[in-house]
Amino acid sequence: MNAQVFVSTTGNGLARAERDSGGSWSVESMLDGQFVTCLMADLHRANVVYAGTQGSGLLRSDDRGKTWRPAGLEGQAIKSIAFCRAEPGAMYVGTKPPAIFVSHDCGENWNELESFRQMRRRHWFTPAEPGDPYVMGLSVSPTDPNNIVAGIEYGALLRSTDGGKTWQGHLKGAIRDCHSLTFHFSDGNWVYQGGGGPPASVSRDGGKTWTASRKGMGGCAYGFACAADPQNPAIWYVSSAPLVKFPKIHMFPRMHWDGHSNSFIFRATPDGRWKRLGGGLPQPLDYAVYSLITDPTAPGHLYAGLSNGDIWHSENYGDTWMQLPVNMTTIHRSLIMLYQK
Numbered sequence: 001m002n003a004q005v006f007v008s009t010t011g012n013g014l015a016r017a018e019r020d021s022g023g024s025w026s027v028e029s030m031l032d033g034q035f036v037t038c039l040m041a042d043l044h045r046a047n048v049v050y051a052g053t054q055g056s057g058l059l060r061s062d063d064r065g066k067t068w069r070p071a072g073l074e075g076q077a078i079k080s081i082a083f084c085r086a087e088p089g090a091m092y093v094g095t096k097p098p099a100i101f102v103s104h105d106c107g108e109n110w111n112e113l114e115s116f117r118q119m120r121r122r123h124w125f126t127p128a129e130p131g132d133p134y135v136m137g138l139s140v141s142p143t144d145p146n147n148i149v150a151g152i153e154y155g156a157l158l159r160s161t162d163g164g165k166t167w168q169g170h171l172k173g174a175i176r177d178c179h180s181l182t183f184h185f186s187d188g189n190w191v192y193q194g195g196g197g198p199p200a201s202v203s204r205d206g207g208k209t210w211t212a213s214r215k216g217m218g219g220c221a222y223g224f225a226c227a228a229d230p231q232n233p234a235i236w237y238v239s240s241a242p243l244v245k246f247p248k249i250h251m252f253p254r255m256h257w258d259g260h261s262n263s264f265i266f267r268a269t270p271d272g273r274w275k276r277l278g279g280g281l282p283q284p285l286d287y288a289v290y291s292l293i294t295d296p297t298a299p300g301h302l303y304a305g306l307s308n309g310d311i312w313h314s315e316n317y318g319d320t321w322m323q324l325p326v327n328m329t330t331i332h333r334s335l336i337m338l339y340q341k
Helices: none
Strands: 003-009 014-017 025-032 036-041 050-051 058-061 078-084 089-097 098-104 134-140 148-155 157-160 177-183 190-194 200-203 222-228 236-241 244-246 251-254 260-268 274-276 283-285 289-295 299-308 310-314 322-327 335-339
Touching: 003 036, 003 299, 025 322, 036 078, 036 222, 036 335, 050 078, 148 190, 200 236, 200 260, 222 299, 236 289, 260 289, 289 335, 299 335
Parallel strands: 078 134, 134 177, 177 222, 222 289
Antiparallel strands: 003 014, 003 335, 014 025, 036 050, 050 058, 078 089, 089 098, 089 134, 134 148, 148 157, 148 177, 177 190, 190 200, 190 222, 222 236, 236 260, 244 251, 260 274, 260 283, 289 299, 299 310, 310 322
8 A cells, every 4th residue: 555644624624644664644633723625736746735725725735734834825715726747837726706726837826717707607506505606626637738627516517628718618418516527647538527416427538528327326316526547547436325305405415414425436337337336345334435546656546535534445446445544533525645656
């Protein structure tokens, strides 16, 4: 296992877990009282991690999440962060209300992609966080720095092919209620999405066209996290759970209230169906699977972060699982892994 450091948002700061040379984990909390919304490790600079906050802009760590400092965009409610593998130094953030900012110098200077703000429509609305919608998913092609996809919770999936100068409206077949969105690690043809409605959708042509499917998922209709194997883009995963009835609301996912959820993890199959993964993984998981992580240095390895702070690990594409001897206290939507290089 290459995982050496995990960092998670907790809803009231961050939790950081580090594994020592003997395999033991230590966990510490930081940024207490700060509502941190999202995390992303820099693709080009070792040890650099960014965190988005609800109103305090962007934070940066240069020591793998041990200490933090302001990194611009003060006053912005940041909901997503993306790096461009094909253009070192380029990074993007998505905000609430829905806007996208770009930096081409590692976050030293920022500019808004003003054309994106013009794409907002009246039906964009987030029932889980009443008020303005926001950019929940944001990703840049690993091979084409001009190809950007952005997902709204709840609203649309949009795409730009000119670095954000212009945008296409909602892409047919994609999920309007976007919860996670990512290009493949190295293949710019593949883009993956988890969300509500159909729980998962995929593009095999760089985001031009999308196909959604829930065959094999049974009653699961609400997707959240997604991830893809770094070696084989056709092997990808999504976490999903059924909807439940709540007073005064017809159907809604329980995870938005207390983090509990009868969750499952699924792997895509070549025939367009989904295989439910078990092999030691509780069936169902009592807590929402808010994060799925693959390791670029280890094909077949998959990590699942649960809302109660537990982390599960598979070394064989999700066929068998072991729970790691570490707990992040809670994982409030975002978990990142820093691995041994």
